[in-house]
Amino acid sequence: MSYHNIIIDTEDKTAIVTINRPESLNALNAQTINEISSALDELASDNKIRVIILTGSGEKSFVAGADIKEFSDFNQEKAEELARNGQTILFNKIENLSKPVIAAVNGFALGGGLELAMACHIRYTSENAKLGLPEVTLGLIPGYGGTQRLPKLVGKGIANELIFSAKMISAQKAKEIGLVNEVYPIEELLNKTKELASTIARNSPMAISKAINATNLSDTNKGFETEIKYFGELFEMEDKKEGVSAFLEKRKPSF
Structure with a gap:
């Protein structure tokens, strides 16, 4: 299958899915969500692939958030459908995929971008990463699982602080609170993530x-x-x- 907004590379038993919308800091739009979902289906059925890495193109952003202009004029019914479809098509699919998905967070992971990383089984980040859920500044709440997954990772009190304040935190702070597993210099991030994937791929x-x-x-x-x-x-x-x-x-x- 051909893709416009993502790139798939394979190395040994690992597939690297790169979100490639650098002009919008890799923001998630409907087409990108559908393409990642289709790629996951394809890779899940490929017996040669044992581990999947999800990352963003460039060094500035993993995923800077959802593409707000796509849903700015939605009513309640359309907004609920957007959130429900996103969970079904992508976020829950990642969480329940039969193969490990590792997020290599290379820069901004905000809103839907952080929710995407949280749906992954493991998170490695670059030192320049900034993470947060800014939805309340738009008069909204996280709609792709942020209110559910964040408390499980960092505890209810810290999750409430991050969601209510909408503040961004550093990669090191994210590690301290248990939101991410490891932090590396940007130039080392992908190789360190590949090393972990290779270790996992040797197991049953x-x-x-x-x-x-x-x-x-x-x-x-x-x-x-x-x-x-x-x-x-x-x-x-x-x-x-x-x-x-x-x-x-x-x-x-x-x-």
Whole structure:
């Protein structure tokens, strides 16, 4: 499939999806959301790909936010449809994808951009990154999961502070509060993210897929039972047999 607003590169078992709208600081519009969604479907079904990296073009911005001019004149019905479709088409899809998605946040991650990063399973950022949810300055609230995912990552009190104040925080502050995993110089960010992807790609894809599903239920009453169920199911699968055999034979597993 051909894309206009994103670029897909593959290296070994990793796919790098780059949002490529530098003229608008990679802002999310409907076409970009649909293209990323289609790319995820394509990559999820590709057995050669184990990990996906999501990043933005250039060194200024990961995603500076949603493309406001697209919805500035919406009424309530259209606005609710926009938020619901965005969650279904992209944000929930990322969170529940069977393969890990790592955000390489290279600059601004504001509004929908931060919500996109939060939907990913892991977040690495550049030192120049600025993160925030400025929606209340527009008389709105985050509509792509910001009020739900941010408290789970940083706690309700800090999430409320960031959402109510609309302030931007530095990459280092984001790491301190648990919003991002690591911070690197901009010139090292993508390579460090690729290193992590390579490490993950060596492990059992089936086990990782189950771990994603179980971890996503960690704040529900289904979490422990799901973990137990998946733990048992994996005993019947080839990855477990290969992993245990490799351990006992003192060799690296081949998944």
